[in-house]
Amino acid sequence: MQIDEMLKVIEDALEELKAKDVVRIDVRELTSVTDYMIIASGTSNRHVSALSDNVLEKAKAAGNRPLGIEGKESGEWVLVDLGDIVVHVMQPATRQFYDLERLWQSAESRRAQQQQPAE
Numbered sequence: 001m002q003i004d005e006m007l008k009v010i011e012d013a014l015e016e017l018k019a020k021d022v023v024r025i026d027v028r029e030l031t032s033v034t035d036y037m038i039i040a041s042g043t044s045n046r047h048v049s050a051l052s053d054n055v056l057e058k059a060k061a062a063g064n065r066p067l068g069i070e071g072k073e074s075g076e077w078v079l080v081d082l083g084d085i086v087v088h089v090m091q092p093a094t095r096q097f098y099d100l101e102r103l104w105q106s107a108e109s110r111r112a113q114q115q116q117p118a119e
Contacts, residue, residue: 003084006064007036010087013058014040019051019089025104035084039100041092045075051089052078 007024014022019040028035042048049072056066059082068081076094080087088100 003035006059006062006082006085007038009058009062009064010038010055010082010085013054014038014051014087014089017047017051017054020092021095023101025101027104030104034081034086037086037088037100037104039088039090039095041095042089044091048075048078048089048091052080052087055080055087055089 011022011024019042022038022040025037025039026035027033027037040051042051052069052072056069059066059080064082066080067083069078070081071078075091077088077090077098080089088095090098
């Protein structure tokens with residue numbers, strides 16, 4: 001399955017269970033660990049758990065087995081590693097505290113600035 005198709009499967013799985021504030025970040029130029037990060041919020045421990053379970057179920061059905069899953073026991077932040085795509089499902093307070101969007105997007109901005117020719 002192509003990565004664009006898998007991104008759609010994951011985003012649809014999150015949308016199906018009403019994930020909040022889903023963000024996709026292209027990190028291909030920033031790290032060799034993964035190509036994309038998808039970050040989403042759930043409203044409670046149960047919601048975060050249900051969202052991550054749905055992502056796992058849909059990814060497996062599409063033929064993409066996870067490399068790892070972290071945080072299922074707490075439900076504050078669940079990380080699903082699908083290789084080319086890493087999915088972070090968090091409660092809003094946890095997401096705000098770690099602010100992964102700012103971290104990765106500011107790294108992307110710095111990289112873009114470094115690549116611009118000097119005037």
